[in-house]
Amino acid sequence: MIRPFGWNEFELILFAVRWTIVLAVMAFVGGGIGGLIVALLRTSDSRVLRVATIAFIRVFQGTPLLMQLFLAYFGMTILGFSVNPLVAAMVALTAHASAYLGEIWRGCIEAVPSGQSEAATALGLRYFNRMRCVVLPQAARIAVPPTVGFLVQLLKETSLASIIGFVELTRQAQIIDSVTFRPFLVFSIVAAIYFAMCWPLSLAARRLERKFAQATAR
Amino acid sequence: MPSILKKGAALFLGLGLMAGLTTMAAQAADALQAIKSKGTVKIGMLVDFPPYGLMNEQNKPDGYDADVAKALAEEMGVKLQLVPVTGPNRIPYLLSGQVDLLVASLGITPARAKKVDFSEPYAAITIGVYGKDDVKISKPEELAGKTIAVARASTQDTAVTKVAPKSTNIRRFDSDAAALQALISGQVPLLGCSNVCYVTIQKLAPGKYNKKFELSSQVQGVAVKPGEKDLLAWVNQFIDKAKSDGKLDKINQKWLGEPMPAILKKSSQ
Numbered sequence: 001m002i003r004p005f006g007w008n009e010f011e012l013i014l015f016a017v018r019w020t021i022v023l024a025v026m027a028f029v030g031g032g033i034g035g036l037i038v039a040l041l042r043t044s045d046s047r048v049l050r051v052a053t054i055a056f057i058r059v060f061q062g063t064p065l066l067m068q069l070f071l072a073y074f075g076m077t078i079l080g081f082s083v084n085p086l087v088a089a090m091v092a093l094t095a096h097a098s099a100y101l102g103e104i105w106r107g108c109i110e111a112v113p114s115g116q117s118e119a120a121t122a123l124g125l126r127y128f129n130r131m132r133c134v135v136l137p138q139a140a141r142i143a144v145p146p147t148v149g150f151l152v153q154l155l156k157e158t159s160l161a162s163i164i165g166f167v168e169l170t171r172q173a174q175i176i177d178s179v180t181f182r183p184f185l186v187f188s189i190v191a192a193i194y195f196a197m198c199w200p201l202s203l204a205a206r207r208l209e210r211k212f213a214q215a216t217a218r
Numbered sequence: 219m220p221s222i223l224k225k226g227a228a229l230f231l232g233l234g235l236m237a238g239l240t241t242m243a244a245q246a247a248d249a250l251q252a253i254k255s256k257g258t259v260k261i262g263m264l265v266d267f268p269p270y271g272l273m274n275e276q277n278k279p280d281g282y283d284a285d286v287a288k289a290l291a292e293e294m295g296v297k298l299q300l301v302p303v304t305g306p307n308r309i310p311y312l313l314s315g316q317v318d319l320l321v322a323s324l325g326i327t328p329a330r331a332k333k334v335d336f337s338e339p340y341a342a343i344t345i346g347v348y349g350k351d352d353v354k355i356s357k358p359e360e361l362a363g364k365t366i367a368v369a370r371a372s373t374q375d376t377a378v379t380k381v382a383p384k385s386t387n388i389r390r391f392d393s394d395a396a397a398l399q400a401l402i403s404g405q406v407p408l409l410g411c412s413n414v415c416y417v418t419i420q421k422l423a424p425g426k427y428n429k430k431f432e433l434s435s436q437v438q439g440v441a442v443k444p445g446e447k448d449l450l451a452w453v454n455q456f457i458d459k460a461k462s463d464g465k466l467d468k469i470n471q472k473w474l475g476e477p478m479p480a481i482l483k484k485s486s487q
Contacts, residue, residue: 178266
C-alpha cells in the first residue's frame with residue numbers, strides 16, 4: 001500500500017499551504033484588531049473595563065489553543081449552534097491572538113513615558129487624538145520585535161486547526177506520509193515551506209525597525 | 219512537540235463531551251429518515267490509515283472504508299459526503315453530529331461501545347507484535363525491559379498496554395507510519411501493529427522482521443450515535459447484504475489482496 005513520493009505528492013503538500021495562509025491571515029487580522037482593543041481597554045482608566053479585560057486575557061492565555069479550537073467547534077455544535085469550521089477557527093484564533101497581542105501592546109503602551117501623555121493632555125488633546133498622534137506611534141516602534149515574534153509563532157500554531165478538520169500544511173504532510181512512508185523527506189519539505197513563510201516576516205520586521213530607527217534618530 | 223499534548227488533550231475533551239452527550243440520545247429516533255430527506259449522508263473516515271482510509275493521487279478520500287461508504291450511500295439512495303476525520307477526533311465528530319456515520323476503521327471494543335453504537339463488523343484486522351528477527355520473544359511477559367512502538371490511541375496501543383509488563387517501555391507515535399519508521403530506522407526493536415501494516419514492513423525491508431505473537435483479532439464496525447436504532451438496523455441489513463452478494467469480498471480483494479476473512483462471515487449478533 002505504498003505510493004512513491006513524486007511531483008504529485010509534492011504539489012499536494014504545497015497546495016495545502018493555502019489553508020495555513022488563510023488561517024494565519026485570519027488570525028493576524030482578527031488578532032490585530034482584537035489585540036488593539038484589548039490593549040486599549042487594559043490601559044483604560046475604568047477599573048471595570050480593566051478587570052474584564054484581564055479576565056479575558058487570563059482565560060485565553062491560560063488554556064491551550066487546541067482546547068479553544070476544539071470547544072469552539074465541537075462545543076458550540078453540542079450547545080445547538082451549527083458552526084462551520086472556518087468560523088470556529090476564526091473565533092478561536094482571533095480570541096487567542098487578541099489575548100497575546102493585547103498584552104504585548106499593553107506593555108508597549110505603558111513603556112511610553114507618562115510625561116508624553118500628560119504633555120498631550122496639557123496641550124488639550126482628548127483621548128482619541130492623544131492615543132492616535134502621540135502614544136500609539138511611539139508604542140508601535142517598541143512593538144515591532146515582540147509582535148513579529150508572536151506572529152511567526154502563530155503561523156506555525158495554525159497546524160492545530162487540523163483537530164477541527166482543516167487539512168493544512170502539517171496535516172496534509174501526515175496524510176501523505178501515511179501513504180508514502182517517507183517521513184524525512186515529507187517533513188523536511190514542510191519545514192522548508194514554513195521557513196519560507198516565516199523568514200520574510202522576520203525580514204520585513206527588520207526593515208520596519210530600521211525605518212523607525214531612522215525616523216527617530218537625532 | 220505539541221502533538222502528545224494535542225492528542226491527549228483531544229481525547230480528554232472528547233471523553234468529557236461524550237459524557238454530556240448521552241442525554242441527547244433520546245431525540246435521535248428517526249435518524250435514517252432525516253438522512254433520506256436531506257438527500258446526503260455524511261460519513262466520517264480516516265485518511266491516514268491505508269489501505270482502509272487514504273488520500274489517493276487526486277487527493278480524494280479512498281480505500282476500503284471509502285468503498286464501503288460509497289456502497290452504503292448507493293444502497294440508501296442518497297449522495298455521499300466523505301468527511302476526513304482523525305483517530306482522536308472521530309468519535310467527537312460523530313457525537314456532535316458533524317457526521318451521520320463513521321466508517322472509520324473503528325475497532326469494536328467494549329469501551330467504545332459505551333459511547334457509540336456499533337454495527338456488525340464490516341472489516342477485520344489482526345494485531346500482533348512484530349520485530350527484528352534477532353529479538354527472541356514469543357509471549358507478552360517477555361516484553362519486560364524491551365521498547366515497543368505503537369500508534370497512539372489505537373487499538374494496538376490499548377492491546378500492548380494491557381498485556382505488557384510494567385518494565386516495558388511503550389513509545390507512542392502519532393500514526394502507524396511514524397511508529398513503523400521508528401522500527402525500520404532502528405530506534406525501537408519491536409512494533410505493535412496490524413497485519414496490514416506488516417505488509418508495508420515487508421515491502422520496505424523484506425525479510426528482516428517477523429511476527430512475534432498475536433495480540434488480538436480486531437473487527438471493525440460502522441458506528442452510529444447511541445440510540446439511533448432504525449439507522450443501525452438499516453446499516454446491519456446493508457452489511458449482511460454486502461457480505462452475501464460478494465460486494466464486501468470484492469472490496470477485500472481490491473484493498474487487502476485477500477478474500478474476506480472468515481471472522482466476518484459469521485454474523486456477530
